[in-house]
Amino acid sequence: MAETTSTAPTTTDLVRGTLEGRRVNPVNTLVSGLLLIALLSSLLVLAVLLADVFGKGWGLLTERGADFLTTPLSPNAVDAGIFQGVMGSIALTAIVIVVAFPLGVAAAVYLEEYAPTNRLTQFITTNIRNLAGVPSIVYGLLGFSVFVNLFSGATGGRTVITGGLTLALLVLPIMIITTSEALRAVPTALREASMGVGATRWETIRHHVLPVALPAILTGSVLTVARAFGETAPLLLSGAVLSLYFAVPPEAGFVSLMTEQSYTALPMIIYNWARQPQEEFVALTSAAIIVLLAMLLIVNAAAIVARDHFERKST
Amino acid sequence: MTQEPVTEEHRTVNADPTPSATDAAADKLRDVVADRETEGPTGNSTIFGLRGLTVYYADFRAVKEVTADIRENEITALIGPSGCGKSTVLRCFNRMNDLIETARVDGSLTYHGVDLYGKNVDPVEVRRRIGMVFQKPNPFPKSIYENVVYGPKIGGMKGNLDDIVEESLRKAVLWDEVKDKLDESGLALSGGQQQRLCIARAIATSPDVLLMDEPCSSLDPIATLRIEELMLELKQDYTIVIVTHNMQQAARVSDRTAFFTVDVSDDGQRTGKLVEFDVTNRLFTSPSKTETEDYITGRFG
């Protein structure tokens, strides 16, 4: 008895043999290793960039402190600040939000909730996707020909309004696409529930669909706005001044800053400073980049806070 | 009861060999069984009249030529295999098919004699009178109170909203479980409670019909029995039409059952059709159509 059990393999032994075979799967290990390398290399590029920028600009930023933000532009590297750039960027962003957000959401609501599904709407949807992929310089040209030339009466020509409208046009397709996706993610069951108790289509959208989609719409929108925030190319064509000397001085006040034909934005300043041959401007450029990154971070953080707020409200 | 009357009662029973109580029970039993033979459990009037109802989704004919009468204050079950068009028919009753833009209806469907697909009929008004409960519990992501009150509110209903909430939740047998947490999210409830909340929400608009589209398919057996019990309560006040995959459920709760199946044409087109519509007692014991018999006994040809 004892001998047979010790020589003949039992079922337990056989099962153990199959279950405890190769523990290491080489293909699996290789693939996960490659994927990790891909992740690390993109992080590495970012880290190098940040280290470079901070290495060059952090000293100047700590030395000048808030002065750097409130001092106007100057050809003199020692006095130069970025006041007009910060103001211009904030003003541009505000215009983009005010114009593109409602327009984009409204267009998406129409496309998703009202428009019949036919060739025309399919054509429109496809083209919105195409528009989202058009290079920003083309929007700059559009802004130049439409807002600077055609509607100069309304926009005042090369003003911050022109720039804002151009950026709004640039982000509008993306705004529509992200909102559409947010609306599509709202379960049909919710619409049926609302219609089922006798709500109209608009009541259903206003009371149920939009509140549920809002966090996703906000997240998408803020990322979109952040993109506009960093754009340079369209502004080059739609009137932002490159030359530091023409920028309106801060003493002129906010209103003239908005309407005078000489505004600028943070990315423009960075672009311009980066082209300067003088050694002093290297630190200035990096400091401005840090400010730009910080502002982007603030905008994104605001988006996260807003999304969390609305998500909690709707569950 | 003292000792005395008991013995006296005993004596009377002996003296009179026809005690009326047992007779009444027997009469009732005979009445219940008689619905197999006669027109059905109730002589109620027709609330929905379907005449050759055919539904298309674009070029696809989902269900064809359904003719049936749904009666008031009865529970009517629609059963049949997947794709037989039972849900499609249910969604005609409150014009829910309107949400699918390619849906088109032929034939006629009347509600209290009024053509539901008539030119001047407002589907929003239809849905206020004909409530619906869906397959998956779908409370609004709002508080329990707001869930119930939403329908009456947008319907501009008069009366105390608090009362409406309490009455609806009581009818849905949910009040005792949620009365202390009306401001909590409806999504925080269990699946069965959510479904009863959805029933309360549907009741709140004072409809006279409740449509239920597989209301228990995502619930556990106890929650399912609870909903079934609730349906039997509710049929005092409402007409209920339920689509169910669960034959036993149809057999347990419904007064009448409609059996649908799928016709496959030579070119592979699948169209739902009504095979048999009968008193539930008869349909599940002696169906008159072979197709029904094959389905309920699990034989498919």
Place this chain on the structure above:
Amino acid sequence: MDRPGDPMTDTRSHFHQELDQLEQTLIDVADRAEQMVGMAVEAFCELDLELANRVVELDSGIDDTYLATRERWLQLMARQQPMGGDLRMMAVLLQMAITLERTGDQAVNIAKMAQAAESLPPVEPMVDRIREMGDLVRNMIQAGIDSFVRRDIDEARLLPAMDEPVDRLNRNMYRQVVEAGPDRERLEYATKGLMVSRALERVGDQVVDIAEHVAFLITGEMGEFDESGI
């Protein structure tokens, strides 16, 4: 309608096979019960004690099968929740199980009469009539089971008419007691014979009951056959 199908087209083929096994068991029991009735009648007519004892032994087998059948029946009801034709089949199977168990009991009753009458002198005209009744009842059992096996409603409808001569023979059996004469032992035998006759008449009624259930199985209509078989 009730043969186990191909699993491709019959989604409940296991259940349907169970139903078929139950049906086959009851058909076997019916054959056994029919034989028992024959043996019991033979035992009484020939006053064959050994045969009578054999009937009593056989009945315990029928009782065991009956209990097992009820148990399985209950399990299938609880687990399969049959509907339509399957549900009617279940109703018929239960009724048949009960009826056949009683038929077995009636055979035992007759056998006991045989045991009790062992030392008594047979009353010849009565013996002939009881033999006749026994043959008639056995034919009825065969016809009833045959109608069930073949799902033959026409054959089932014949049963009330077949039961009629059995009833008539039973109704007139008291005359044999009257005509048995003053002899005390003959009288005692005739009284026992009367009980045998009564038992056979009961079996006949039970077979008609089975036929009614066969009709229900086929048509879905539950009702009692009258003399003409509806």
